[in-house]
Amino acid sequence: MKRRLSGLFVLIILAQTLGTRGFPDSLNIGLAEPITNLQSWVRKNRNDHWMFEFILNPFISVVNFGLDSVESVFTWLPWFVPAIIVFAVVARTRRWGVATFAALAVVYPGLVGVWSESIVTISLMAVAVFICVLIGVPLGVLAALKPRVEVALRPILDGMQTVPATVYLIPIVLFFGIGPAPAAIATVIYALPPMVRLTALGIQQVPKSAVEAAQMFGATKRQILAKVQLPLAVPSIITGINQTVMMALGIVVIATLVGAGGLGQEINQTVRRLEPGRGLVVSLAVVAVALVLDRVSMSLVSTPGAQRVRVKRNTLYMSLIGLALAAVVGRLLGWVEFPFSWGTSFADPIDTGFKWFRTTFNVITRPFNDFIVREILVRAQTLFNETITWQAVVAAAAAFAFYVAGWKMSLFTACGVTFIGLTGRWLDAVDTLTQTIVAVFISILIALPIGIWLGRRPRIEAIIAPVLDAFQTIPSLVYAIPFVMIFSVGPVPGIVAAVVYAIPPGIRLTSLGIRQVNNESVEAAITFGATQRQILWGVRIKLAMPSIILAINQMVMMVLAMAIISGMVGGGGLGYRSIEALTGPDSGLGVEVGLAIVIMATILDRLLQATARRMQAPVAV
Amino acid sequence: MGSGEQPAIDLRHVWKVFGPGDSARTIELSKGGSSRAEILQQTKQTVAVRDVSFSVAQGETFVVMGLSGSGKSTLIRCLSRLIEPTQGQISLSGDDLLAMDEDQLRQLRRGRMSMVFQHFGLFPHRKVIDNIAYGLEVQKIDKSTRVARATEILNTVGLDGWADHYPQQLSGGMQQRVGLARALAVDPQILLFDEPFSALDPLIRKEMQDELTRLQKTMQRTIVFITHDFAEALRLGDRIAIMKDGSFDQIGTPEEIVSAPATPYVREFVNDVPRAKVLSVKSVTVAGQSTTNSRTVAASAKIETIIPMLLERDEPITVLDANNQAIGVVNRASVANILQAEQK
Numbered sequence: 001m002k003r004r005l006s007g008l009f010v011l012i013i014l015a016q017t018l019g020t021r022g023f024p025d026s027l028n029i030g031l032a033e034p035i036t037n038l039q040s041w042v043r044k045n046r047n048d049h050w051m052f053e054f055i056l057n058p059f060i061s062v063v064n065f066g067l068d069s070v071e072s073v074f075t076w077l078p079w080f081v082p083a084i085i086v087f088a089v090v091a092r093t094r095r096w097g098v099a100t101f102a103a104l105a106v107v108y109p110g111l112v113g114v115w116s117e118s119i120v121t122i123s124l125m126a127v128a129v130f131i132c133v134l135i136g137v138p139l140g141v142l143a144a145l146k147p148r149v150e151v152a153l154r155p156i157l158d159g160m161q162t163v164p165a166t167v168y169l170i171p172i173v174l175f176f177g178i179g180p181a182p183a184a185i186a187t188v189i190y191a192l193p194p195m196v197r198l199t200a201l202g203i204q205q206v207p208k209s210a211v212e213a214a215q216m217f218g219a220t221k222r223q224i225l226a227k228v229q230l231p232l233a234v235p236s237i238i239t240g241i242n243q244t245v246m247m248a249l250g251i252v253v254i255a256t257l258v259g260a261g262g263l264g265q266e267i268n269q270t271v272r273r274l275e276p277g278r279g280l281v282v283s284l285a286v287v288a289v290a291l292v293l294d295r296v297s298m299s300l301v302s303t304p305g306a307q308r309v310r311v312k313r314n315t316l317y318m319s320l321i322g323l324a325l326a327a328v329v330g331r332l333l334g335w336v337e338f339p340f341s342w343g344t345s346f347a348d349p350i351d352t353g354f355k356w357f358r359t360t361f362n363v364i365t366r367p368f369n370d371f372i373v374r375e376i377l378v379r380a381q382t383l384f385n386e387t388i389t390w391q392a393v394v395a396a397a398a399a400f401a402f403y404v405a406g407w408k409m410s411l412f413t414a415c416g417v418t419f420i421g422l423t424g425r426w427l428d429a430v431d432t433l434t435q436t437i438v439a440v441f442i443s444i445l446i447a448l449p450i451g452i453w454l455g456r457r458p459r460i461e462a463i464i465a466p467v468l469d470a471f472q473t474i475p476s477l478v479y480a481i482p483f484v485m486i487f488s489v490g491p492v493p494g495i496v497a498a499v500v501y502a503i504p505p506g507i508r509l510t511s512l513g514i515r516q517v518n519n520e521s522v523e524a525a526i527t528f529g530a531t532q533r534q535i536l537w538g539v540r541i542k543l544a545m546p547s548i549i550l551a552i553n554q555m556v557m558m559v560l561a562m563a564i565i566s567g568m569v570g571g572g573g574l575g576y577r578s579i580e581a582l583t584g585p586d587s588g589l590g591v592e593v594g595l596a597i598v599i600m601a602t603i604l605d606r607l608l609q610a611t612a613r614r615m616q617a618p619v620a621v
Numbered sequence: 622m623g624s625g626e627q628p629a630i631d632l633r634h635v636w637k638v639f640g641p642g643d644s645a646r647t648i649e650l651s652k653g654g655s656s657r658a659e660i661l662q663q664t665k666q667t668v669a670v671r672d673v674s675f676s677v678a679q680g681e682t683f684v685v686m687g688l689s690g691s692g693k694s695t696l697i698r699c700l701s702r703l704i705e706p707t708q709g710q711i712s713l714s715g716d717d718l719l720a721m722d723e724d725q726l727r728q729l730r731r732g733r734m735s736m737v738f739q740h741f742g743l744f745p746h747r748k749v750i751d752n753i754a755y756g757l758e759v760q761k762i763d764k765s766t767r768v769a770r771a772t773e774i775l776n777t778v779g780l781d782g783w784a785d786h787y788p789q790q791l792s793g794g795m796q797q798r799v800g801l802a803r804a805l806a807v808d809p810q811i812l813l814f815d816e817p818f819s820a821l822d823p824l825i826r827k828e829m830q831d832e833l834t835r836l837q838k839t840m841q842r843t844i845v846f847i848t849h850d851f852a853e854a855l856r857l858g859d860r861i862a863i864m865k866d867g868s869f870d871q872i873g874t875p876e877e878i879v880s881a882p883a884t885p886y887v888r889e890f891v892n893d894v895p896r897a898k899v900l901s902v903k904s905v906t907v908a909g910q911s912t913t914n915s916r917t918v919a920a921s922a923k924i925e926t927i928i929p930m931l932l933e934r935d936e937p938i939t940v941l942d943a944n945n946q947a948i949g950v951v952n953r954a955s956v957a958n959i960l961q962a963e964q965k
Binding site: 207209210212213214215216217218219220223227228231232234 | 701703726727728729730731734735736738739740741742743744745746755756758759760803807
């Protein structure tokens, strides 16, 4: 091992002295060209080719019809009806506080004056999630029952989660054009993986003995699926729907780039107009929608025999009729829009606050901004462009991969890194990588100590955990808004937003790792008279190391996911290119960028996972 | 169809080999005397069941006892075709089990054979009553009939009043009563038990064993019972097979096994058994002697029943066979001899 490593080290030196600095343009393989050709072909044939005329365009019409119907129903309903329904559904689980809160969350968008925008967004969610269930559940069942389907699906699902959303949007714009329906289809593709995965998981987790018992009673495969496997998978499937909704809400802002409208568009505009106050207020409406859908879907999952409010059938019918009457009466009286709007009164003080913050802390933020841009980002650019040869970068990456994961991974890394160069996105990738490293570094400095501290204080964690989880439902662009206000447009607000975005899961995973350290090991250390510090560093952190590495891995993935948002606020790099590709639209560029990000994410992910495995204590054979 | 003469279950040279590849070669290796470990290393295959043959008579309780990894769970799954045996013949009252197609197998499971599982295998999303009625529901029997039948069985296993609870609201012992009731509800001739009581704590286990003995007295099913507990095997089995590394070390009645263990492995289990509880008076009878006092005992009684009599008065007791004919006597010395053997 040692000899091979020193061999690799010599290789790096050789590559540095003999290689070419930067990545020469002459090596560009012109990946974009055939795709750009396809794009022009599609443009030419969009109106008369059979594929569009008989398949894609009718499909769009169906989706559009769905969107319009849902939207018109919600628009017709007086504002209090959805609130009452949500309250009733959640209250069935006897959690009155949660039910009241959820009902208030329904009202919130009305309060801040984005009722109709919320309806547009909710309709898109409803249609997208409906299609997701329609496709995802059967696929998940197939994947669980047929190993071959699972083998085929897994890499696709994995890929779908690393490809940035803007890249998804490109083929959709290409084939479906722009508008609410393409946005819904993009949302479906983005939000589908958890639906498939959790359905498959739910079916696989059905106790083997239950299936065997059903077999022993002579049940047919169909009977086993319908009466044993599917019913037992219901909680998992509903969790899948829940996750799908959250994913769908996550790209609400990005979907506006292809014409989704609604809350996303509102948020997008506040960024352009630099109105962080209104941005936050509208974002909270997205959070409210997420919260309502989350609570409602979770209240549908129940353990068999759990206490529920029992309602007599007649009472139920009576209340439904009453509600319908109230809806009609409300409609006739014109109580459709929410009666008051406090939108600007919420937003203004926030705006003032940010302005004050900006002027007061200019002495800190300005140097911080300049330091990161001039000393780190610009230097990294010159370093990779003018000082280090690309062969040396490939060799170094391969050497590290060899050290943590062996020669196969090393080969994959070398090919992957070279390929990014060959697509012509070398410098953009360097830019994104540097920003990622800076953001991850800061995230580690903040998240790990807090996670380690929290890991031994379960009571405090129980209070903080839901807050941390709530952070993840906020659309990622929202994170960037305040920092654009504070740092002005450029790479730094993107980096800081990425840090804020990545910290919560980092903290959660770290504290989980610390908490899961075997108590006996700690007790053993105590009986040998170890000091608190020795226990922390020698036992707790050592044993939690694999989890901590996975926390870092998760943070890297979160930061990379923010690259697009970073591009939206002037961060440059691959994120910016992907938006350029989408708005062009330049499908060739889009594919190059997409591949570069996927390769980068895959390599980083695999390397960190391998590092975590290396640190794991050997498992008993 | 089967006549009364035929055994309810008959296995001939059953093999099960796990792992991909040529199982015929693995079986040859195993016949040639290679150990499981050697075979695993050479072929990447595991011999789980190795040339097992036995038959079970109508109404008999046959216990297969083995430690974990001995292949007993695989064996019972071959017997129900939850796992396909690699080689061998299995017939149930003369019907060839392995020749059955999926439909015939389903019919068999719906009426003639049922199983009770180690971790109960209950359906957590169904109420107790619906769990018990499951086998009937699969057969598309109408709801009122199956509820009536399930309620009847529910009372038989002593769970009256628990019909509308969910399995996880019941204790382990009660859950297994549900498992037993569910198996009984389809009125099967053959009942398979896969370590049904090993997840229960000792007192409940004893209670469930007694319950099964009580039920079996009235229902007279053919039972194959898997366990890792030798005491349980002795308590329940008409005959016992000791399984090790995929094959049977010995088959016999509890008394045969305890009085004459066939291999050192079987002896290890037997050593811990209180013989007075297993062996019958017959095994300590001194033939040919007679006595004048009026005390008598049946030859089939367990030794422990005569110990108080011998302690009361040190005089021999006359042993009577099934026809009430004297076949000899027992005395303190003959009992002490057999109990002393236990100490070694």
